[in-house]
Amino acid sequence: MLRVAPGRAKPSRASNFELWSWLFMRVSAVLLLSMALAHFAIMHVFNTPDQVNYDFVAARFATPFWRVYDLVLLGLGVLHGMNGVRIVIDDYIHSRGWRVLVMSLLWVVTFVFLVIGTQVVLSFQPEVIR
């Protein structure tokens, strides 16, 4: 195939996946802009990471607010990040075999990390007896 300019192919009209992907990136970006920067500021500027330990997390997760906050941040962050990686793969990996392999791996990684992250936030119960 002759390509005059390298880059992503135009999204096909048969599927709106790329349109939704584009819209999701913008919408999640606006939310992550405040939520991720706030999370970083709380952990690294207003507290120092040296204070973060098991008790610190237990105190945070005692309030449902932070559990919900972290779940939303996890979901948006993983999906935004992995969709970004998908676009990078789209740009650089053109051979069919490698694409199938790398894209499959990406979907598996996305799913596994969403599951691990969600189960940590939902199932965490602080140990009282040490």
Added chain:
Amino acid sequence: MEVNRGWSWSWILIYRGQSGQWAQALHRVTGLGVAFFLLLHIIDTAVLGWGPGAYNTLVNIWHMPLFRVFQIVLAACLIYHAANGIRVTLIDFWDKASLYQERLFWGTLVLFFVLFLPTAYFMLISLF
């Protein structure tokens, strides 16, 4: 006209142009950096399930001064990606923004330094 068959290093700079090219290259590198950290961060948080002993042992590694430097690099990636993301979103949704895209890039850099310098300062002084 250039014809590309197979892999070429020129694809790293896939969008031709000046400031926009560099803005995009940095957006990509910082985005991949943050995504990589996010996966790492999900793994370290998952260690909470093994109890206080395991979790505290692990986060003590994060508390080493060397990792503070990594955290400052993470701050740089996060803040650049956010600042340039605002520029990208403006260009997508406001039709006049593409006329000012070069000025918007300088705006991105100014916003980056305004947010990053104090952040890096506070992250460094708490080490001492």
